[in-house]
Every structure is written in C-alpha cells, then in structure tokens.
Amino acid sequence: MDAVDPTVFRLAIFVLAIFVGYYVVWSVTPALHTPLMAVTNAISSVIIVGALLAAAAHPTGADLSGGGAIPANVWVSKGAGALAAAFAAVNIFGGFLVTQRMLAMYKKKDPAKGKGAK
Numbered sequence: 255m256d257a258v259d260p261t262v263f264r265l266a267i268f269v270l271a272i273f274v275g276y277y278v279v280w281s282v283t284p285a286l287h288t289p290l291m292a293v294t295n296a297i298s299s300v301i302i303v304g305a306l307l308a309a310a311a312h313p314t315g316a317d318l319s320g321g322g323a324i325p326a327n328v329w330v331s332k333g334a335g336a337l338a339a340a341f342a343a344v345n346i347f348g349g350f351l352v353t354q355r356m357l358a359m360y361k362k363k364d365p366a367k368g369k370g371a372k
Contacts, residue, residue, distance in 0.1 A: 309336045313328050
C-alpha cells in the first residue's frame with residue numbers, strides 16, 4: 255500500500271485548519287472578542303520570533319561550498335521571514351489598537367464635555 259504524499263497530507267491539514275478556524279471565530283460572542291484578540295496577539299508574538307529567526311538566516315558551510323555567493327534558498331528564507339515578521343507586526347499592533355478602541359467605548363464620558371462649552 256502506498257503512503258500518502260506529504261504535500262497532500264499537509265495541504266489537507268491546512269484546509270481543515272481553515273474550516274475549524276472559520277467556525278471557531280464566527281461562533282464567538284461579541285463579549286469574548288477582546289479576550290480572543292489578546293490571545294491572537296500572544297500567538298502573533300510567538301510567530302514573530304520564528305519570523306525573525308528565519309529573516310536572520312545565514313548560509314552554512316555546506317551552502318557556501320560552491321563559492322562565496324549566498325544561495326537562493328537562504329534569500330527565500332530571509333524574504334519569507336521578513337514578510338512574516340511584517341504581517342505579524344501588523345496583526346499585533348492592529349490588535350492592540352482595536353482592543354484600545356473597544357475598551358474606550360466602556361469609559362464614562364465627562365458630562366461637562368457632552369453639553370458643550372459655555
């Protein structure tokens with residue numbers, strides 16, 4: 255019996271993760287949105303560490319055996335790491351801005367400011 259191709263196996267896991275993520279996020283009540291954003295920011299913080307490690311990739315001795323040039327796979331790793339770091343940074347800071355804005359909705363307004371200045 256033939257084994258399943260690893261690419262097909264990983265693609266199936268990715269598609270299942272998309273469906274699970276969709277149903278989990280859309281079933282969250284609005285009251286739980288802020289704690290969910292906090293967890294998302296924490297996950298993005300872990301992702302950004304891996305992205306920075308990928309962006310800081312450097313060639314090993316085996317990669318430099320063909321000369322002094324940096325091979326293409328190292329440049330791909332650096333580019334993908336930089337892109338992942340940028341996306342994770344947008345997610346982190348955007349999550350903090352959304353959370354701050356949502357928390358500002360629950361602050362009491364000053365009655366003197368609401369009636370206009372005289």
